[in-house]
Amino acid sequence: MGGIFAFVCKDPMDLSIINKSLRKLIYRGYDSAGIAYLKDGDLVIKKIVGNISKNEINVSDKARVAIGHTRYASRGWPTLENAHPLTDCNGKIAVVMDGILDDYEKIRDDLITKGHKFVSTTDTEIIPHLLENSEDYLNSSLIVLKRVRGIYSLAFITIGADKIFAINSGQPLMIGITPECKYVSSDLPSLSGIAENAIIVPENTIAVISWNEVKVYNIEGNEVKPEIKRVKYKEEIAEKGGFPHFMLKEIYDIPQALINSFNSLMEKYLSLASMIVYGAKNVYIIGNGTSLHAGFISSYYFSEISLNVNVVSAAEFPYYALKNVTTGSVIIAISQSGETSDVIRSIKMAKQRGAVILGITNSVGSRLALESNVYLPITAGPEMAVPATKTFTSTIVVLKVLSLYTGLHSGKNDRSEISSLKSEIEELAKQLMVRLPEMEKEAEKLAPKLDKESLYISSSGINYPIALEGALKFKEASMTHAEGIQLGELLHGPIVLTNKGYPVILIKPVEAEDLYNKVIRSIKERGDVIVTVAEDGDMKSIKATRDLTPISNVIPLHLLAYKLGVRKGLPIDTPPGLVKAVIV
Known part of the structure; x- marks a missing residue:
């Protein structure tokens, strides 16, 4: 479980925005945090153990595509190995998730018998391995949505694609919209001051997000038109998920x-x-x-x-x-x-x-x-x-x-x-x-x-x-x-x-x-x-x-x-x- 924040932009964006936005999501998790971004054709991942409001992730780079996460340890101890983002065997895909997977042990055991190597004890790690070696990430995301039971939302990036792929299977997921960037977050208040409008990703859908467009597909693979909402929260309320008190x-x-x-x-x-x-x-x-x-x-x-x-x-x-x-x-x-x-x-x-x-x-x-x-x-x-x-x-x-x-x-x-x-x-x-x-x-x-x-x-x-x-x-x-x-x-x-x-x-x-x-x-x-x-x-x-x-x-x-x-x-x-x- 935890909070998700990500962006994809036309031009490179300072990664400090993820640190700042994850602090607004601290109520969703404070055990560890991490960032993954694409740089010079490689996937760079940085993680910390502890509360991101007290210990920022040290990043001075810029990137066009990045995802971040602040984690609440529900399965797996609060360690660097269990901190998100989590990757596949080849280090090509980075996934962040909010929620709980019901049947991950069975899927994990099946993947291990097929030769996949796991480094964490979290349920989230099955996702990048299920997506591994895919040539069509929309289709493989649909397979994940149909196969993996639970209440969750996730986002992932992969080498070779300046896009964010996201899945909503029962946990909140928002996409902030600006002319130059698109932002993915676990709640609307964290987008305050960043985007004026946001797409509410419907349940049981896949979102494919580029800097200039967002496409949402239902579980049958058909494109759907999602709801758009205005984003307007005071800073002190934004840090409480839109409520006046925790x-x-x-x-x-x-x-x-x-x-x-x-x-x-x-x-x-x-x-x-x-x-x-x-x-x-x-x-x-x-x-x-x-x-x-x-x-x-x-x-x-x-x-x-x-x-x-x-x-x-x-x-x-x-x-x-x-x-x-x-x-x-x-x-x-x-x-x-x-x-x-x-x-x-x-x-x-x-x-x-x-x-x-x-x-x-x-x-x-x-x-x-x-x-x-x-x-x-x-x-x-x-x-x-x-x-x-x-x-x-x-x-x-x-x-x-x-x-x-x-x-x-x-x-x-x-x-x-x-x-x-x-x-x-x-x-x-x-x-x-x-x-x-x-x-x-x-x-x-x-x-x-x-x-x-x-x-x-x-x-x-x-x-x-x-x-x-x-x-x-x-x-x-x-x-x-x-x-x-x-x-x-x-x-x-x-x-x-x-x-x-x-x-x-x-x-x-x-x-x-x-x-x-x-x-x-x-x-x-x-x-x-x-x-x-x-x-x-x-x-x-x-x-x-x-x-x-x-x-x-x-x-x-x-x-x-x-x-x-x-x-x-x-x-x-x-x-x-x-x-x-x-x-x-």
Whole structure:
């Protein structure tokens, strides 16, 4: 996964434009970066490991054709070998890609048997090898589009052709248009100040781009007429993908991140991880903050297959849970950054006592991934805002899939349930893409009602951890004291603090509807402000299966917390005193 930027011009262009434009795409990836360009009939490639906003690619050349990439490591560690652009055996073709390929292992094995040499561990590298030795790159691109399954977009250049070839198979791809140059990018905002108009490359199409023309072909090879849009973004908004804050952008990323997280999980690692969990003497799930709340939700998933897991704060784990860890224990450690000190400290102690560590992280190459015996990637994409949104919902997906695979070993689940889950996630994502703008408007209208010093968020069952997570988001994004409370417990003491005008957000539970209605009546009698999160609530959540309702219900809370923070004029992406990974 990552960000793509490329150009083809009538006259040589200074390559510094790629460094500058890739910095605008840093939210799509920050693990490594690279540039490929044509010079004197050769293909020149330069790469770096690390964040391009802090460490530019050193290029002083000019070129008529060049492609660049900033990478988020989803498959393959953040190394120079795995950095894009990636080439074929002959070093003639350079490819950059954004997205995930579903069936790359099978294709890679087939290419290896045919004599192809691979130098990376990324899925992208199969593309230049599939294109290798082609004499008709439009036709070979069509073959790639038909053969390679996944959600991706890519661009490539090749020696002997002053053109850029691009494929859109479900990930955004734009072509900026000027009289002297054409530019290819992963989003419209990065083209701001470069091109006034841009072509939106349609899904399942090939684009052949020269400096003076762009031709787009559908999967049958027929030329199509794409949509053209105006490009106009302020610089500070351009760096956030067109959104005023990273937090809002990342909420809008959730539908695609859910699909990516499911598709990125590889069968062999899921089988190994689930076998380890199934054969464990005891299982502990540890994390902090948002990761801990995802762990609480997973305990409901594992209980469905009669597996009792102990969910413990990583900060608390060494003080009372560690003494029960022995050989045969399994620790499922969750950290989106993979660098949280409490998590790292706990797993090191557990390993000393003979435990097996299963890491779940959004950062391949992190300390958690290094310390784990096996790890599963969250693959939500880079998350720049401190308040976690898309990584939380994607972590839920990973944990649900892990529980299903664990159930295969005991006979509690069968493979049809895995296929059903994929369909359920795709349907939820599809509805979210449509509904998110409406949900944002609902949150903006309701935010004034919640603009108080304190509030409660309450639910029951599998959605009780969502009340805890929602309370955390209100603290982080809107600096409002919020407390997550189990629905029944709300009546056993906490309700005495409420008075007329005190806000209470109620998330409708899957079960316990009678209790939900009872609590509503009790709160209304006191004259408190109630905001309901439900399919028919004040904040309308999307209908989902029981195990996906935590995802459906947390997004309205994300939006409410965000809009309240905006109303207060707060630095939402960087709350004072907080960082993305707590390492103290």
